[in-house]
Amino acid sequence: MLDLDDLVNRVVNPDVRPLVKEAHRCYAIGAARAAIVLTWTAVCADLIHKIEVLKEEGEPDARPLAETVERAQQPGQADAVPLMLNVEKTILDIAEKLELIDSTQKTQLERLREDRHLCAHPSLRPMGELYVPTSEYARAHLAAALDAVLVHQPSQGRKVRDSFIAHVADPAFTFEAGYLGHTFFDRVRRTSRAKLVDFAAKFALLQIEDDNMPLAAPMFADRMAQCLRLFADRDQPLAEECLARHMPRLENAEPAVQLAALGRLGDLPAFWKALPDPMRTLYNTKITSIATQVPAIGYLRPDETRALALVAYPDVRTSLPALTSTFAVLPVAERSRVIGARPAPYFLPYLPGLLTEVRSFDEGELVARTAILPSASLMSLEDTKAVLRAWWDNENGQTWGRAMPGYLVALYFTTAHLGEARDEIWKAHLEELRPFPDLFNAIARGTSLAAPVVQG
Structure with a gap:
């Protein structure tokens, strides 16, 4: 049951809010007839205001009614x-045309209007009987009015969708969860909200090529996936329903689109709840095939990297057991890129091994830049000890390329969450570099952990 007290406090129009509160008080004391009359008055006042707003925004269908109201308000x-x-x-016909209400809401409000007439004009009933509505009926009308009209901004379904697309497709788009959630979910009526979630699910899942979009399909799909995660946090059943609606198209999509959808949405629980079992089997087979292709090709495509990075999630490892074995057999550089795609605690035990396996200066720098530094904020003291030990102990000395001292300084500062205890670890390892003054001085100056060595 809707919480009337909460809804009354969420009425958008401050000029209409007193009418709604008065209607609520009438219902609360049992004055059902007065509550119904005031509720309809509030609906009319609210819709008139919203239609005037749309007229000012250039909506042609709003102009006739808005001008009629303006004419009626003229003195004399x-x-x-x-x-x-x-x-x-x-007003209800125009509100429906402007997408301020849908057909079901219009029917509910038409009943409110008819009951308002019966309450205000007792002569409308046969035999002169007075219409005596119940409190429950008054409450139902007030709840319907609040839910359909009074708590919503003057936004149209079509315009909200167009605004959402324009915002996400903007080349300067920045994902700001607070703004996106408030503007395109919290303030949007249920029917429009469902359309937005469905749109995000369709484009995130299917990576649709659309000549009208100013962005490349993969980038637009990635942005829609971000929005879908936000929407799913607010209403997971709705996200699941929308994803399930488009899953048949994913089953028939090109293999590249299927794999991209996994990498893009595989960390979303709603994706797995909507995914048919045959697609799970297909994805596991695709992951297995990647393991056999990499040794020959030597590298992963970006969509393969992002998909394999899902190994970090326990539930996904259960659904796709091939992830674990495939990740384990990747070359050092590709394992590093996978870790960098989704840094997670799961990967921390693998970091020392990557440094141990490094066979060239370039590879050492790639491992540090791509896997070690992105994971630094997750490291514990033990993880830091193990990484530094492997860094120092690479048997071929290939972890000391030109950029590596700078990466070590960056690692020191990105492990600041470990507090003062990290300094003891770093100082101990730094002392081992004293025989190498250039390395020692570069790190000592950058971290301020020791005075630089004076070279004679």
Whole structure:
């Protein structure tokens, strides 16, 4: 059951809010007839305001009613009452046309309007009987009015969708969860909200090529996946329903699109709940085939890297057991890129081994830049000890390329969450570099852990 107290406090229009609160008080004390009359008055006032806003924004279908209201409000207007009666008669039709309400909500509000007439005009009933509505009926009308109209901004379904697309497709788009959630979910009515979630699910899942979009399909799909995660946090069943609706198309999509969808949405629980079992089997087979292809090709494609990085999630490892074995057999550089795609605690035990396996200066720098530094904020003291030990002990000395001292300084500062205890670890390892003054001085100056060595 809707919480009326909460909804009344969420009425958008401050000028209408007192009417709604008065209607609520009438319902609470059992004055059902007055509550119904006030509820309809609030609906009319709110819709008139919203239609005026749309008219100012350039909506042509809003102009006739808004101009009629303006004419009726002119001082000395003799036919003001007939004009407003006509507004009251047609306002629901216009609100539906403007997508301020849908057909179901219109039907509910038409019942409210008819009951308002019965409450205000007792002569409308046969035999002169007075209409005596119940408190429950008054509550139902107030709840319907709040849910359909009074708590929503003057936004149209079509315009909200167009605004959402324009915002996400903007080349300067920045994902800001607070703004996106407030503007395109919290403030949007349920029917429009469902359309936005469905749109995000479709484009994130299917990576649709659309000539009208200013962005490449993969980039637009990635952005829609970010939005879908946000929407799923607010309403996971709706996200699941929308994803399930488009899964048949994914089953028939090109293999590259299928794999991209896994990498893009594989960390989303709603994706797995909507995914058919045959697709799980297909994905596991694809992961297995990657393990056999990499030794020959020597590298992973970006969509393969992102998909394999899902090994970091326990539930995904259960659904796709091939992830674990495939990740383990990747070359050092590709394992590093996989870790960098989704840094996670799962990968921390693998970091020392990567440094141990490094066979060239370039490879050492890639491991540090791509896997070690992105994981630094997750490291414990023991992880830091193990990484530094492997860094120092590479048997071929290939972890000391030109950029590596700088990477070590960066690693020191990105492990600041470990507090003062990290300094003891770093000082101990730094002392081992004293025989190598250039390395020692570069790290000592950068971290301020020791005075540089004075070279004679």
